[in-house]
Amino acid sequence: MKLLKPIWVTGKRRVSTWSPLATAFNTRPTSRSRPIFDSLRERTGLFNKPELTSFEGFHLLKEQAITATDRLIDEATSNPTRPMVDIFDELSDTLCKVADLAEFVRIAHPQPHFASAAEEACISVSGVVEKLNTHKGLYEALRDSVKRGTCGDQHLAELFLFDFEQSGIQLPDGPRQRVVALNDLILQTGQQFMAGAAKPRRVPREAIPQNVRQFFSSEGEHVMVSGVYAECGEAAAREAAYRLYLAPDQRQEQLLSATLQARHQLADLCGFRCYADRAIKASTMETSANVQQFLDILSDNLHDRANIDFEAMAAMKRKETPYQKSLMCWDTPYFTHKAKTQLLNVASSDFNPYFSLGACMEGLNMLCQELYGITLQSEQMLPGESWSPDVYKLAVVSERDGLLGHIYCDLYERPGKPHQDCHFTIRGGKLLPDGSYQNPIVVVMLSLSGGHRSGPALLGAGAVDNLFHELGHALHSMLARAPHQHVAGTRCATDLAELPSVLMEHFAACPDVVRRFARHFQTGAPMPEDMLQRLCASKHLFGASEMQLQVFYSALDQQYHGREAARGGDTTDVLRQVQKRYYGLPYVHNTAWQHRFSHLIGYGAKYYSYLISRALAWAVWRRHFAAEPLSRSAGEALRQGLLRHGGSIPPQILLRDYLETEITPHTLAMALTEELDYHRDQLDTVFKLANK
Template sequence: MLLNRTFLSWLHRKRSRWVSTWTPLAKAFNALPARRINLTRVDVGLFRMPELRSFEGFYLLRDNVETRTQELISEAISSQRRRKMVDIFDELSDSLCKVADLAEFVRVAHPQSKYTQAAEQACICICGMVERLNTHKPIYKALSQVVEHGDKLPTSEVDRHVASLFLFDFEQCGIHLREEERLRVVRLNDCILQLGQKFMNGAVQPSVLARSHVPVAIRNYFPTTGDNVIVTGLCTSAESVQLREAAYRLYLQPSDSQESLLRDLLLCRHELARSCGFDTYAHRALNGSTMEGPEIVREFIDQLSEKLRPRADADFARMTKMKRRESGQAGAMTEMWDTPYFTSQLRRQSLKAHTNEFLPFFSLGGCMEGLDNLLQALYGVRLENTDIEPGESWHSDIYKLAAVHETEGVLGYIYCDFFERAGKPSQDCHFTIQGGKRLPDGTYQLPVVVVMLSLAQPRWSLPSLLSPARVDNLFHEMGHAMHSMLARTEHQHVTGTRCSTDFAEVPSVLMEYFAGDPRVLRTFARHFQTHKPISEDMLMRLCASKHHFAASETQLQVFYSALDQEYHGTGARQGGNSTETLRSVQSRYYGLPYVENTAWQLRFSHLVGYGAKYYAYLVSKTIASWIWQTYFEANPFNRQAGEKYRSEILAHGGAVPSRKLVTNFLQREMTPSVLANSLINEIDSDELKIKDLMVGRG
């Protein structure tokens, strides 16, 4: 008996060193949301909208917004107008977006077909209203008069900037052109939409090859149907180099139909840009962006490429050593199909553990607690788990968070749709349901957003456990959500993430820096059962593993960005085969050679959604890196820096040109050279940290 008591006493002392209690927020997210019994039978409606107590409410919303749209048009063109033109247009935009954004989310996420069908009809209806607005000459003339000559009512610099954004949206559709040319723009836009959809569909189709055209040695690697071999992807994680090479060559074979679609898409975009007065589609797409024009993007890409070249070459040399050691072939060289495999291999080796061994230390509740701690430290904002009323959510496993400021009160609401289910999109993403804006009575229309992930549901006593990559994704998407929560703009048209594409990702990418900092991870990375903190050794290995081969990975993004710019810039004028353009750009911007008889670009679906804007990832990453190095690297919990970041960056959304925001915040001109150096400094610094860690472990 004495022995047992002694043992229990020792065990208690041992556990007391690291046992702590999860916060209420962590406990809530480590289990499925509690189902509330509806005793009152009062259904508040989806997102607390009484109209959406049933799917038929979408038809009422549609009718209401159509009526309100006509009223606002009449007000805008009236000689008796008593409001600023920009306020009328912002209410018009707000009215349409409240239905369109809501309907788009419900269309893709609601599990009931009646809701998705009604939402899709609402989307189509709103698109029709927008198309009619885009051809409404009187309201366009009223707006252009205000932008060119000033409003008859006093306006601010922000008012004038937002009004100019509304005007540019109008002119993108060619309303300022002669009728014949305007109709041509309409036809071109329609062609671009259809070509883009067909290209994206073709980009994900498997390669189907006759068995006789596939070498016998690799034929058995792939499934067959009759006399055909089916190749569905690149097999980047396959240990067999022969399989990786075969999949790359076969899956990326040229396709005449895809080549034709891409050529026609680029030509239509070029003609559209020329019709609207731009030299190239890249000039049109980058108008009003952080980088302002393709010339600056090209200069940034070129400077970054030059600085990356020796660093990326060193990465490839290391991959070659790994390949020769693994294959036993002294003359083996790193090829295009090898880079994902060896990057993954090195990261696993540096972790010295399987990724699954980190899972117990990153429960969903623990990660949410970590986010809550960070947001309180930086902004004085806590995440408060809030009861969901009957009928408010689209599924039973949804959480609702209130973002509550210590003095300002509730800033907005975040619905968390975190768990996988049948029919739900698998891509992690952020949806705006309602944008924030200053209301006429001086109050603020609170933003409402949805953060969507695809995590495994909690099971009994086992919470949802996140891999390190999923922790990054959670912080990334919550970065978007907090951009919406912390913005305080006069106009919803430019609130939160409604800013230029090459700036919208900055807050979310910056959050990934916090997720990769050991000082932040220490605040919440602990075992979901024992509460034991993650060991310092595991923590250091985890943080270091994220930076291996950073130079070669960045160089790949530079290559993609340069190719996108070439296709939508001068290359579009010249036409020709897109693969020849790929070969030329790859030789200049990437350290590995083009693989003959492949056409990787014909499966690059981002050419549709990010046409001429793929560079935005690089620029957002660079600006986020610059902000991190300047304000948060020394202390990731710096409240003064957090408040400054909110007031000078996040609060403005797109109400102030993003280039101006960044320049003022960082107190330095945002030149291509400064941007390139910022990213190179980070890569070099991370490389030194990795070497120091390896020496320390040696």
């Protein structure tokens, strides 16, 4: 372990070379670092909401929302004078404002009474939403207004109708009750499957080969296997963990089958060919047939490219363990990691001092200024406004349009906080009747360590990517100016919602951008050029085999939710066939990896959407940014052509107009192939330079 110099030892002169924003983020705020006059200032509530000075405010907020909901239902069902979607959007805004806020506080607030009051509000509001979804009068009012042409925005009206029809409201009583029952069943079996997917496996000690037992933690005569030990250096231990952790589990099989069958019946009742069609309908790809075509073209393109990766890994394996010839599924994460370390040439932790949290935030601010003419300004939090003392607040200010919204940054780990990087919408943007705009409020959550006395939080390369990714979501929210909150910012199709954030990862991997902000937190020295080039290239190592794995997962998810699901049968048989068709390494006998794949429940036929987002992000990057990453005109085009619209335009049309090309399974598969080849060339250059 290296001892870091405490930051105050470096003296004022050095520190002052950082911007106020960087300085703010290089110091972790504590309750003691608040100004002395804090106690004299007026206390506000959470998120500056006067109702939330105490946890009891959640009850009040919920009651207000219910009263407003009743009033809006009355208005919608008695010949309204304004467009129906305006009423619906107000309804949605009223409920989301409480539900989204409460959902966040439930997850993030360290004080139990706040968290449980928020949870109660969540439950009440989702009860209200449930009632609305099955409110026939409300549904008919909307449907009739669409027929009469008085609904207002047609696309938004269709989205609201589709939401209703997900619960089968358009069906006669019998089938509708069946839909409700199936939804309940799916919720239950799905949750049980997710819980089971992460459970460690307890096996007798003898089940583990003697020479690798020391890698596993034992409990008396048993051994706990808590994962696949993907990055363990001992091949036999990786193999043992893989075989034991992924051994078939009968209970998981039952739960998965039950969920898939119920989903298929549900889709069938609602008039879809299969569940995948129902899930994909509102997305960029529109049908499961398009998704399948996309995966097939990409899979063909990947075959040879992934094999090159596998051969390189197999050569590494032969060098390390000459008695083991072939590369297996449990080897790839380990050798990918090893190759990355070799390419970087120095320990990956040697990069961290160049990525202090302050330096990264300065980088993000630089990007915002160059691309959009907006700045991120650190704002003093009012007493009572935050749920934890170490949260930062950013005002996002445009040089042309003034304040655009607020981003709260909850970036440090703390006991009880979920260890997951997330973006939460607390309040969506919306055009108000008086012509002003309701500015969005979001939270970005990470789990960084450090930031104490020993110095600022220093980020690893992965954490930098994650910070940029989540800020990509936040900026999507901030730059959104859709008139309706139901489709503002990230409230759009999943594949479109991930585009701006994946695009931000391209900025974080671009030498011209990283060079502008990666500076040593103590000396202020820029990152040496050789380190910078290696770091940016290393992110793409073995990209083809990694992408092939994602295609395989996506194809499996499609197969399980496709027409064949009606037939039922053993999910491992399906896995074996799909793996043979889509993945370059063989299925391992007597394993059932799908029993651990909880995304089958969460994404439900939409796991592929990450690949689509990646393809779109690459298309955007290549066309508009690769040649000149900090171009204002490209930034402005992205803002006006894409970000400001959120989900207010069907994604197909929005993307076609912005990218000036038809969005087809073929163009998207080719974009990803091109991305791989581009980075392959970049890697070759770095390798050549390294071997000189």
